[in-house]
């Protein structure tokens with residue numbers, strides 16, 4: 624478990640961050656200048672808070688009261704930056720094993736396993752100049768993993784890549800979070816990445832933690848609108864592949880006993896998947912409408928409604944124990960007479976399905992997300 628409770632002053636900027644996260648990916652999400660990188664630097668030991676405590680499991684990295692302040696090296700952090708920062712004169716293999724031959728560190732994951740995990744086997748004898756941006760970043764992740772880290776810090780690892788390269792690398796990150804047994808702190812200002820990868824979401828705004836919790840819960844919090852932004856706002860739902868309809872090339876995913884139909888997902892029946900539904904892709908209806916191309920009409924219950932100015936209102940609905948979020952006009956809200964507690968139908972126009980990489984042929988097709 625990662626536990627952070629720090630206060631710092633950077634020039635005139637005051638940072639105060641407290642959060643805890645268990646295994647898996649913890650996303651630090653927020654606008655530019657919110658303080659995400661500063662938090663990461665303090666976890667890494669690259670800068671020092673004024674006061675506080677940082678620990679990974681029972682290993683204290685920093686504690687101002689007990690005067691503990693481990694050096695970056697002692698902290699055993701794997702750090703991946705926006706740009707890969709590989710050594711240009713070394714082959715991929717020598718880059719990957721750098722912390723072993725230069726720093727005497729022992730990797731906790733076997734070399735071959737990391738190479739396979741990131742799909743970089745064919746690149747081992749090349750130098751960084753002969754790699755694409757996405758390949759370079761995969762090698763940088765491999766190098767961090769092979770340094771025997773206690774925790775992996777990834778500071779906007781996709782920010783310098785174009786959309787195609789991002790799509791190339793996301794399935795590997797997804798696989799990493801499923802298979803590597805170390806906590807990962809992932810800085811991003813892309814809700815799509817966060818929705819796909821994070822277990823815990825920490826929203827940072829103006830140097831303060833505005834919210835922390837399971838990603839599905841935090842993403843549907845309406846009070847966080849300004850921090851999360853309206854366009855990408857939405858929800859993540861956990862589901863399980865239920866069946867595949869060969870005739871129409873459609874997959875049915877069971878979410879809380881309800882079926883969501885999506886274009887074919889190449890995954891095994893019974894496999895767990897995560898769905899990302901943007902609020903703007905969901906409409907609400909009092910009855911299941913006829914004569915409509917949208918085929919997903921989920922019975923949900925209205926939980927919460929924003930009452931704000933402007934044309935739109937956001938409505939959070941419960942689908943069993945999970946939540947989704949719809950963005951409709953205020954005029955529709957009034958016309959439908961929506962109120963908390965009311966049963967309605969959520970009409971889902973588009974779903975992004977996070978496909979488990981285990982069942983992907985990543986060499987041929989690695990775009991990871993299926994949308995319609």
Ligand SMILES: Nc1ncnc2c1ncn2[C@@H]1O[C@H](COP(=O)(O)OP(=O)(O)OP(=O)(O)O)[C@@H](O)[C@H]1O
Pocket residue numbers: 633634635636653654655656657658659660661662812
């Ligand atoms: N060493 C420093 N001295 C003074 N101010 C600093 C220092 N480091 C960071 N800041 C300020 O602290 C604030 C937070 O910066 P930080 O880089 O942590 O934000 P961020 O959320 O990571 O932003 P981005 O997404 O743009 O990388 C900014 O206003 C920045 O100008």
